[in-house]
Amino acid sequence: MAYEARRSNDKEAQAQEDARSDAANQKAAKTALSAVEKTGGWWGAAAKAVNKADDLTGGKITELAGKGITKANKIAPGGKTAQKATNKLAESEAANKAMDAYNAKNGGKGAAKNAAAAKGKKEMANQAKKGGEKKNSLPSSSGEKKAPKTGKGDSGGGDIAPSEGDSSKKSNGSFAGVGIAFGFLPIIAAAALPLVLVFLLFVPFLGATTSSSDFEDAFGISEMAGEDTGGLEDTVSEPEQQAFYERVIEVKNKFDSNGKSIEPLMIVSVYHALTFNEAEISYDTMTTAKITDIANAMLEDDMYNEEAFKNNLREHIIPTYLPNADEYTKEGIIADVFEYRDDYYELIGKYEGCATDGVCTYNIKGFYIDGSNFKKNISVNDLYVRLMQCGSYNGHNAGGQWGMPLEGEELIPFEKYILGVAYQEIGPGAPEEAFKAQLIAARSFILARPTQMGSSTKWRKLEKENGKWVLQVASCTADQVYCDPDKGCSAQNGDGQWKQVYSGTNHGGVLKGPLAQNSPLRTYASEVQGETVVNSQGYIVLTDYTDVETQKFASLARSGLDYKQILLQVYSNKYPRANINGIAKADCGSCVNTGDYAKWKQYEGEWTNVQIGNSGRTIKQIGCLVTSLSIQIAKSGVQTNISNFNPGTFVQALNNQGAFGEGGALLSYASVEKIAPSFKYQGYIDVLGKGKTEKLNAIKNIVNQPGVFAVAEVKGNTGQHWVAIDKIDGDVITMMDPGSTATNMWNEYNWANTSRIVYYKVS
Secondary structure (H helix, E strand, C coil): CCCCCCCCCCHHHHHHHHHHHHHHHHHHHHHHHHHHHHCCHHHHHHHHHHHHHHHHCCCHHHHHHHHHHHHHHHHCCCHHHHHHHHHHCCCCCHHHHHHHHHHHHCCHHHHHHHHHHHHCCHHHHHHHHCCCCCHHHCCCCCCCCCCCCCCCCCCCECCCCCCCCCCCCCCCCCCCCCCCCCCCHHHHHHHCCCCHHHHHHHHHHHCHHHCHHHHHHHHHHHHHCCCCCCCCCCCCCCHHHHHHHHHHHHHHHHHHHCCCCCCHHHHHHHHHHHHHCCCCCCCCCCCHHHHHHHHHHCEECCEECHHHHHHHHHHHHHHHHCCCCCHHHHHHHHHHHHHHHHHHHHHHCCCCCHHHCCCCEEEEEEEEECCEEEEEEEEEECEEEEEECCCEECCEECCCCCCCECCCCCCEEHHHHHHHHHHHHCCCCCCHHHHHHHHHHHHHHHHHHHHHHHHHHCCCEEEEECCEEEEEEEECCCCECCCECCCEEEEHHHCHHHCCEEECCCCCEEEECCCCCCCHHHHHHHHCCCEEEEECCCCEECCCCCHHHHHHHHHHHHCCCCHHHHHHHHHHHHCCCCCEEEEEECECCCCCCCCHHHHCECCECCCCCCECCCCCCEHHHHCHHHHHHHHHHHHHCCCCCCCCCCHHHHHHHHHHCCCECCCCCECCHHHHHHCCCCEEEEEEEECCCCCHHHHHHHHHHHHCCCCEEEEEECCHHHCECEEEEEEEECCEEEEECCCCCCCEHHHHCCHHHCCEEEEEEEC
């Protein structure tokens, strides 16, 4: 359940929120117990007994647990991550992950050293010292910890390409014992105690790894730098910490004055990774000179470069503080640096929903409105929308009061809002190019709307509130009608969208239900996110529209025009003096697609243990290619002959057709057409050995073709790993990586190692 950006003080609203939390936490409790039950052994039997008792009491035990977790969430700042950890327990190797968390909380460093002494295995010592496997240190091909970049690289691990031999010989490497973590379950089962007691024990160590108290410095530096903290706080009162933050900000300001941009949070991340790995440093010893050294390490040609940052950490920063660190330790520290940042962002909800979560930065020069230019010169980033009530207009009484927020609605990420508007205004039956045109028209119109209305309705505004940009607009046809793509929408009194439109389907007449997670409309939205109609001066045009315009969008799309041609024709005719110049795109970073498939990983999910062919190995071990292909099939929106399509069901269908060789190699790229007939294999190009520009242009020539979906092999002769290419902006290739949470392909993997591009086209 997402952590809300703002909370209502109203007792009734809070009670409703608590009820929703109770239900979600009850489900998490039941899911976690089921996961433990599947682990087998005596703790599995105990979990089975508790599950049985829960069934016999009509869910009363998990109901109590859910209420207990809700209360714990209110008391403990880490409650959000405690619940997430409970949910994750239901995934593969749940017991091992719980044991890892337990070790991290309860003296894992000492246990690591003892284990190393007993077994003589340096790798296990490092793994246990860091609490087991980590999300961002998982290797791209196997789910194990990344090996150091020695130049020789990984000898295998990914799905093997057709006509290439099997060179993958990796072992699983997971912990076997979990008795300590779940040792209390038989006692509870035998005594028939309420399950809430289980979770009072679960929460402390499951939530321990990423609670807000673990990120005191992240909150501290973010607050001082004026960055978003997701509405959460973790007060820092120690003077040496405050002084450290002040020095970091001093360095940041100096870099800013020289036209260089650094991220203060990354300096804190480096500090934490070093101290976690026993470097002899403190807040006081982190001088301005040392902070500057870390800041310089982030840059290449005066710009932030993640690959350069990792190399500089490896070659310069880490040896400065840990001169005896070997390559394996260095790689672990680098992983810790980025994991600290990513876990903090996850805690505050920064990455939830990604491309539809307000990630674009709009550098607005001004607006063209009703025949006039209005200069603005503002930079709007991390934008959210607040839905406002509607009163009487156009002969209709919408039932609300102008200028008041719509009850029960949270702030909506801007890009999600735009998807919801197009979903309602032109609808899912529109042609693809018409839907894209509607998305851009809705975005351009609503950004300009507050300026158009000016002082006549001061509540319509585009302003910064407590560090967050907020756009306030009416939730009815007076502005635009938003239909929540995840919840659907409804309007009171059966008067359709002339009334106030609410998220969810429980406010009178239902307008639309939720939009399917694999709907192609979500793909269309991600493909044109951040795009606006602009004139020759670069001003955003107020693209007003009615049924007349939406019908033109559809008609022109059916005649063969693409969305850019549609918008230029419609609005050049409507506003002949506007000098409309084209479609401009905001800076939307390297965020990946919005659908759930973009988050599919080979190392987590219900499919991790699905065996590939007769290889004896699983998706987790060698499933990067099939996972990447399943991502692209889901993204394309084509029909498949699998009812519940995901990497696991995809592999099972391929298994049934004998699509894999002895070692797990996919015998033919075209074999996927038997599962998704409209997803046609086009061929591949080999790019290993080409220069960076030549390679980029070759990839662009494929990926930028309409209806084309590509996967890339990114380790070349250093190993083998496949990723799904999402898009290319300039020289940034955005990927959906089944082996990591990274999105910038050539920041995560050396560009020189990209060896092959395999591509498909929707027929």
